[in-house]
Amino acid sequence: MAKQSCCYKKRLRRGLWSPEEDEKLMNHIAMYGHGCWSSVPKLAGLERCGKSCRLRWINYLRPDLKRGTFSQEEEDLIIHLHSMIGNKWSQIAAQLPGRTDNEVKNFWNSYIKKKLRERGIDPATHKPLAEATTSPTACRPVFSDAELVPTMTAALAQDQVVKMLDSLKMPLDWPVGGVAGNGVPESYQVPILQEGHMLQQHCGTFPSVSSSSTLTATDVGTTLPWLELGPTDTISGHVDQYAGALGELRWSDYFDGALQGQCVYDSGMVDDDAVQFDDVHGLSNWC
DNA sequence: AAATGCTGCAACCGCAATGCA
DNA sequence: TTGCATTGCGGTTGCAGCATT
Missing domain, CATH: 1.10.10.60 (Homeodomain-like)
Structure with a gap:
């Protein structure tokens, strides 16, 4: 029954x-x-x-609801966030003030999905339909430069990354205890992904610390100040290169960097020290 | 004008996560 | 540790209203 x-x-x-x-x-x-x-x-x-x-x-x-039709900017942002985190409607809605997860979900199902298909893009994988059907495992987002995503403030981008990692069960845990003289922890607590998780096979060692400061247990779980980049800056390389740069981080550039294992963020521990955010979290092999 | 089909969206459902005793 | 209550989330359904035949 x-x-x-x-x-x-x-x-x-x-x-x-x-x-x-x-x-x-x-x-x-x-x-x-x-x-x-x-x-x-x-x-x-x-x-x-x-x-x-x-x-x-x-x-x-709720009095703070926006309602009404979605703007082009909101639509672009939904598409891009969906390409990065999938059907995480509540997380996507959190980036759209005044919008609810239900509203975003309905908008996606009733409008965006259709629109993407008309443009020859598979809404599930964000790849061209032909390619998506011949390569079922591929899921890297594909956007032309013109389609690429509005700029996003650094703070928003940081928040999104943290949420994304959280959703993937990839804790930012550091070992409590010994730290070698060069600042590299003596032992690593390797993040354990869920069995069968698509990223599991890529999860190797934990982050390396790129310079000579000391990492302490108190850094565990602290917020990670985002390095602000100019819109034209590239994101590959070491964080030191960008110290002092101002402006907005291009969301698309950030993720491209992250996906390619090139993204580095300031850990906020000591000056320019950085935690390399590459293979460690599997982001270099997003799919 | 009536019947049928389609669409958008509000609301429901089931499950997982979380909190607490 | 366990079990129950509550909350949050994503998938799905049902229906009102519009379009088409």
Whole structure:
């Protein structure tokens, strides 16, 4: 027998929300906040389950929602982020102020997918359709220069990278304990990817420290200040090259660099010290 | 005008992650 | 450590409204 939902079992209302229900929910949250969602319907006088109230608030009633049609910039950003992280709708939506994951997902499924196919691009792999069908394992994004992605602030890019790594179960763990005189940890805690993960085969040694400072356990889990690059800067090579550069990091350039194992970021430990962010995290072999 | 098909989107469902006792 | 409750997420469904026949 099919499993029945909580709303069905508790004989709660389902389906579209009436204006009266919206008003009750909005009034309640305006006065008391949502607190524990499971208690919201009772306190707000609604015959809905907490889950339904939460969804209604997040996707429709929240005052900071933008709604309306997506701009070209938003569309470009969605396409690019999708090419990098796939169907991580909540992470993509997090980069689009006022948009919800549901909205982004619907926009992707109803509009962007179709548009990409019309342009001969496989929406799943972001490769030309012909190529995608002949090379099932290939999944590197393919964009012409003209299509390439708006610029993204350095902070946003950094945030996205951290989220991306997090989503891939690749912890930024450093060993607690001995550090050799040259600043290289004596032993590495190799990040363990999930069994069967597409990146697992590429996961080798942990990052090397490129200069002579000391890495301490307190650096574990600290935020990683992003080096700001000028729009025309390339990203290959050592971080020292770019010290002091200002402006915006080109998102596409960053990922191209990362994907090719060339991207280096400032670890923020001591001056120009850098953690090389290449094979270590498998980013050089993204697919 | 009625029937049918299509589309967009709100809402639901199931599962995984997380928190807590 | 375990079990339960809650939250968050992504896939899917259902339906209203529009277009086409």
